Amino acid sequence: xxxxxxxxxxxxxxxxxxxxxxxxxxxxxxxxxxxxxxxxxxxxxxxxxxxxxxxxxxxxxxxxxxxxxxxxxxxxxxxxxxxxxxxxxx
Ligand SMILES: [Zn+2]
Numbered sequence: 007x008x009x010x011x012x013x014x015x016x017x018x019x020x021x022x023x024x025x026x027x028x029x030x031x032x033x034x035x036x037x038x039x040x041x042x043x044x045x046x047x048x049x050x051x052x053x054x055x056x057x058x059x060x061x062x063x064x065x066x067x068x069x070x071x072x073x074x075x076x077x078x079x080x081x082x083x084x085x086x087x088x089x090x091x092x093x094x095x096x
Pocket of ligand 1: 022023024027028029070071072075
């Protein structure tokens with residue numbers, strides 16, 4: 007852990023949700039947002055969109071630093087869905 011100097015513009019610090027990533031978002035980084043929702047189609051749906059401050063602040067939103075982490079999270083999501091399907095159908 008680095009001894010960080012206090013951020014001059016102390017906005018919210020976002021950390022990448024990717025497995026084994028944890029990158030902190032810089033102001034000029036072009037990140038992505040992902041979230042899963044069951045509400046709209048009555049089944050788990052994974053959403054992915056370019057960074058938006060308003061969506062980023064919403065509860066349950068995952069902050070993603072890049073394509074690789076998005077792919078990992080997608081794979082995690084798909085694994086979870088498969089697992090739930092398996093346990094539901096037994
Ligand atoms: Zn990442």
